[in-house]
Amino acid sequence: MKGAKINFLKVAIVIIGVTILLLCVFGLPWLAEYSTEINPEYGYLKYPILIWIYITTIPFFVALFEGFKLLKYIESENAFSELGVESLNHIKQCGIGIIILYGIGLVILGFQNVLHPTMLIIAATIIFAALSISLFAAVLQELLKTALEIKSENDLTV
Template sequence: MKRGTTIFLKTAVFLIRVSVLALCVFLLPWLANYTVEMFPELAYLQYPVLIGLYVTAIPLFIALYQAVRLLNYIDNNDAFSESSVKSLKLIKYCAITISILYVIGTIFLMSQNALHPGIALIGIILIFASAVISVFAGVLQKLLRNALDIKLENELTV
């Protein structure tokens, strides 16, 4: 694989990290305050929603870090290693965690009669995207595990 491809992917991961960090630091608190000004009857939901969004950012940053590690393994021609399998496993678990947290958040907002259809749509998209990433990482993990087993078997027979 050419090094330019992994540099492009590392740049994309970096831009995602910076964007999510800026969103968490600047946009989310402003948006929460704006929403409370517009809908004062929902003020009691401001902090639980913010905490929920910040908690979902933690597994996202872990998954992005693991993606960079995986790209470094690919750059170092060490893609078929136990470390790559571990990185994919952590990415899978982070994606599952994000999906679960968004499902819990959606149920919580529904129970409070505060779930706007637009927010519900965004939540469903995030749940679906995280589930797809989880399944894809799981498939790659199994594929890589099988390749490692074949590689180990070939090394033992030679």
């Protein structure tokens, strides 16, 4: 039963990764072209925004990879180790990186007076999701560190 749950989570991570990759390859260029046709006065922002979004996907895919590695550690019953703490730290740092990158993008677009309310809502949603994941990873990381300390103390006393 445990293996089925872990395999389900692995498949979910792969599906999320493939979906975002397909959106980046096919959906975003089409959306950028469509937006340029509707608002040609903002056509000069097409490639900078597209490149910026592609840059923000780098920490996303790193976090997915770290999550996949964490599931492998759980599967091999090696989750309560420094490797698990490191993976959670990487996930936390990737979440913070996404928050910073989207925050910088919002500030730049705000100074250019081209920050559309829809873009603000989407970016705020992404920032909130990254913040939630980052905080959750930080809490799990602290719990895992505490568990490792207790485990090492118990190993020394026995």
